Amino acid sequence: MVSIGAVARRVRAYGGQFLLLAVLTLIVTLLISGMPRVVNHLAEQGLREHLTGQPAARRDLTYTSAPLAPVPDGGSLTQARQAELDALQAAMPPRIREAVDRRWFVAEEYAPRRLTGPDLAAKNLLVDLGLRAAPGISEAGRLVEGRWPDDAWEPGQPVPVALSAEVAGRFNVRAGSRLVLRPPGVDGPQVVTPLVVAGVYEPVDPSDGIWAGLPSLLEVVEPPGDAQPFVGVGVTTPAVLDALAAAGLPLRFTWRYRMAADGIGILNLTEAIDSLQQMSREVPADRTLVQGFDIPLREFAAAVAAARTVLAVIAAGALATLAGLMALAATLAVRRRRDEYVLLRARGGAATAGARRSLAESGLAILPAALLGWLLGTLLPGPAGDTTPFLVAAVVLAVLVLPVTTLLAAPAGAVARRDLIRLRPSARRLTVEVFLLLLAALAVVLLRRRGLTLGEVDPLLVSVPVLLAAAAAVLALRAYPWPLRLVSRLAARTRGSVAFLGTARAGRSAAATPLVVVVLAVATAAFCAVVAAGIESSRDRVATRVVPGDALVSGERLAPDTGAHLEQLPGVRAAAAVLEEPAQQVAVDQVGTAARIGSANVLVVDGPALERLVRSAGVDVAVPEALLAPAGGTGPLPAVVSPAVAADLAEAGLEDSAFVTVQGQRYEFRVADRAASFPLVRPGSDRFVVLPGQALPSRAADPVPTGFLVAGDDLDVDALRRVGDEGQSRYQSGGAVTGGERPRGVDVLTWADTRRRLGDGGANGLLAFGFVAGAAGGTVLGLLAVAFTVLAGARARGQVLSRLRTLGLSRRQWRGLLLVELAPLVGVSVLTGALVGAVLPLLLTPVLGLSAFTGGGEVRVSFEPGLVAAIVALGAVALGFAVAVEALNNRRMRLGEVLRLGEES
Incomplete structure (x- = not known):
């Protein structure tokens, strides 16, 4: 029977260790719960900016009718068709229907007719004019002179028409001008329509969607060649168009729907694209649907898919590093309580007694931390993703890490010494390491051959960085002691003991196993830095290809x-x-x-x-x-x-x-x-x-x-x-x-503007966030992993330093010995992580779809001198941090007491 009180007392007694595990668990659950929200929030911001920057026509869904004759019962054809504005929207898929921001109905002549009159003849102008009726146009325009056409018109009177100021000026007409519309040829109904310019107007807002129809109401269409007419459009009333339809002129109707820039959520992006495809397939026989809204949606979906794939690689490295840190923390906790587990076995406890005790303690300390991390993650902005399976798996693993470590690492009897000259790896360990190397190579080959489905969490993709980092760490562990032993032999022939003792201990360090975690953390940071630099240089190349100078003036x-x-x-x-x-x-x-x-x-x-x-x-x-x-x-x-x-x-x-x-x-x-x-x-x-x-x-x-x-x-x-x-x-x-x-x-395009457009908007903000967070997080976790690596061997180093201090080693020599011993371990871990981070982009870039962020240009990862400087700086900081952690730990343990209390105290 487990006593909750006893478990709580043990957790309190070893509060520092459990606090560390709880904090790491909180960070893991916070990342799993909150980061998808932040990613979705940034993606929605990018989608809104992307759609806002699109031309208005790209956000319009436009239904157009075939030429239609008047209704048989003599009713208003335009009113009957205007009523379909609601019906067409109601028939849209729900996701598209909810995203409609504004809508317009237009009725117009199917083809413009030849316009004649004395004002046109004075300028020798050849003009075709079409008549259009659009409800709400009087509110969108401001009269310059005259009045708007109204329903007071009766058949037999000149048709009232309103023209924009630009069209009226180009056609040399004004309010009160008398004109005549005639058929342009012998084909079709020979309908002659006298016109009077009732008014001239200007748009209140030229960007208002009501003016977006073609031909434009606001401008004159230039003739495509010699002896070709100018084309303009005049505004009239629905009653006029009904009368023209009754006279035999065919009319065309347009129902146009403007999509809101924020009407589509990032979680509904794929559904919206599928809905648009469905609409294109299910258009009524007497209608045509013209829409370009799916083009920016597909562009953004491709960019977000590529960004999420990159983020998956970064997240895999960060979560694997955190998992490694939890394993290291659990190992340190078990090592400190080694005597307790030995005594528990000596008193007749089962082999799993220590693991059961650790499980109860772990559950009491970690479950509240996991709950707090999840709650903090829900407070972050953005829609939540489906992360429940990952969250449950992370909590289960966090709870089990301490009991599993206890089961594997706790000794069954007397504790053997670990300060032997050489630690020969067992056949089992060598087999595991060889299998790991082969598995990493196989994963890389399979990933390059199979490719990726961008935007999905691919188990193979997220495992490749972890496997490569582990494989590189294994190779480093096997390789770096050999040159150190050679240096130690050379140092033995020199005066002084600092260099000899430091290199000898570094060459046979038993605390080098946590090197894997350091390599993984540094590799994540280096991967972010290298890929970000590759994208930036690729954008420079694309901008240079468009403008191979400082500006391009083209006409x-x-x-x-x-x-x-x-x-x-x-x-x-x-x-x-x-x-x-x-x-x-x-x-x-x-x-x-x-x-x-x-x-x-x-x-x-x-x-x-x-x-x-x-x-x-x-x-x-x-x-x-x-x-x-x-x-x-x-x-x-x-x-x-x-x-x-x-x-x-x-x-x-x-x-x-x-x-x-x-x-x-x-x-x-x-x-x-x-x-x-x-x-x-x-x-x-x-x-x-x-x-x-x-x-x-x-x-x-x-x-x-x-x-x-x-x-x-x-x-x-x-x-x-x-x-x-x-x-x-x-x-x-x-x-x-x-x-x-x-x-x-002419158009003037500068290199700077071209380069800025490549890096702004869309999913670029999401990708930049991933790179900054990955580089910063990898660096911080790498330093934390260095601290764990130092603490893993702190007890043995403390005993040696205690003995040497009693033999007359000065404080300055002690610091030099500490520096010589830690420098190879820290240097190899940082350098190996940097090499893995530099190699990963070469292996993964071809399958990550990063061209979505460079205007279609290929992303080529190359050597960056700045990376070398960054790695040297990181190595120096990591070494200084390691020495500081060691010194702080030695001060806390009081080296004299380490020697007096015994070897394993």
Whole structure:
């Protein structure tokens, strides 16, 4: 019969040991209970930011009807269709229905008709106009002049229409203008509709979703070519559209639903994606559904899955380290109570008596700590994950660790000495170590061959770091005593005893077994640091590929002298012209005979100018030798091509001569170099041809740049955009034939902005949290493991130091001896952990899906000089911490009493 009082007294008597086990248990249960909440909280924040940053059209679910005729009973067609706004939402899957934030109904003519009138004729404008009715538009707009169309209109009167100020200004009309809508051709109903501009309005908020329909209510659609009309949309009433439908004009109806940025929770992300797929499959026959909401959801789901996979590796290392610390704490507790268990057996207790006693004590001390840790975890923000099985398993293991250690470690009789010269490992231990090495190698091979399902807790994935750390620790345990024994022999020939005694004891230290825990903790921290550095450098490479300079000014066609104007801006050191021609067909000859090998993106760069620019900007870009060809050469241009294009050219026998079109002119080129990627080539393109612009043969009309790379400091983006716009205008107005409309403004993209976008938003915050927490936690746990490792051999070291102090060892020599003895153990543990942490990314990165955080760029882990400095610093801190712990422990034990009380006291 177990006495609760007796158990409580023993727990109180050994309160420090049980307090340590309880604190470790609390940390474990807090991590298991609370960290999923924090992860989900950060993921939801990232999802909200990701969706908020999407274009509005990406968050819209839009149902569109086929051309519809009026209802047979003569009722209002638009009112009948508007009533379906509720029905369509009610038919949505629950997860999508609950996420709807706003919704709009639109009725409009199926196709715009030709608009005529004296105001249009005064400007010689060719215009098509469509009529649209949208409930709530009068609240979203502000009248500039006139009034809104209303239901007072009667058939036979001119149809009232309201136009936006931008559309009215472009069409040269105002409130009161008389217009006529006519059929654009002979096909279809010949309905002529007189119009009157009832009012002109401006939007209260141009970003309001009510204006998001196509064509836009707020802007004029430019004509796609010569003799093509401008297209605009006017606002009218549902009664007008009903009358047009009765006259035979087909109408189209749109029901649009805007998803809230916070309408989808991270726990419901997969369900939402599946629901959208279900909606796409179950669209009614007379409707079409257009939605892009699943695209950002899938992007974020992929990023979160990759982040959670990385977090699983980090969590596995942290929890395994904590488990090892609990085992070490239990071992120290059992070692201190060794005499108690021997006496218990001597009095007739069973072999399991000590384990049963430890089980009762462990349950009394650890279960309340586990409950407290779980309660603290529930206070953290974020939705809870399904962690109950892990929590129960952790509590059971925490309760059992002390009795199991007691059963395995408590002696059955007299205690043998542990200060022998050599401790020869048993055959059983050697077998276990060899099996561990083989198991670690097999796990790595299986993981690389099988791959991963990102986002799931894969037992193989979480076991690989632990197995590798344990295997590396075993190898270190077997390897590091040998050089120390050699050093000890050399030290024996020198004067003084500190170096000899310190290296001799370090070479046969029996307390080296806890090295596994130190290696695992340091490996977790190093893994986080190495992968984080690899992601950062990969983002730098992706940003450099997009903008191989400090800024990129790109537009349609810019005057060649734009580069000189850019170089005159403050802070600009250099500018280089670039020309891009997407999707050009490769030809066999100058005539243009198709090579039938597919299209390729053509990029023309001034090689020497690009080389000077990248050197000035300090970016890591190597300009191929082929692009530095001098001007005035003869024969085909040397070109850098992608492997896919090179293979097709080789198969067609065109490696030495092929033609490609650049701004309407064909240039002959040959394959001079191959490159899997090249800066400025559009992301994801594996088919490109890069030509040296300085070597292009002179033609009647030389190619015109479509952009300029800029190198400089403190660049003014507005000034770059202004000079780029001026360059476009000069090109358009400087030729024999000038354009009538102002070209679209240039885009200015800086390297810093590109790099910032790669690292901001989405699941990047979640990943950064994991790396910071893993590195910091691994470092702290590593130092704690070093303390446990030191304490494991503290009793034996205390006895030796007590004897040596009585033989005249000075305090300074004592500190030196302590430093020499602990330095190899600490150094080997930290170095082994760092090596494991550096090797883990090389093994795991290909299967972790980290390209989701680098804009699709491959994450390549490489040597980081900063890691060496960090490891040296960590080793120094760990050694200082170890010496401090040893000194504190010796002061607490009072070395003289250790010698007087006996060897095992």
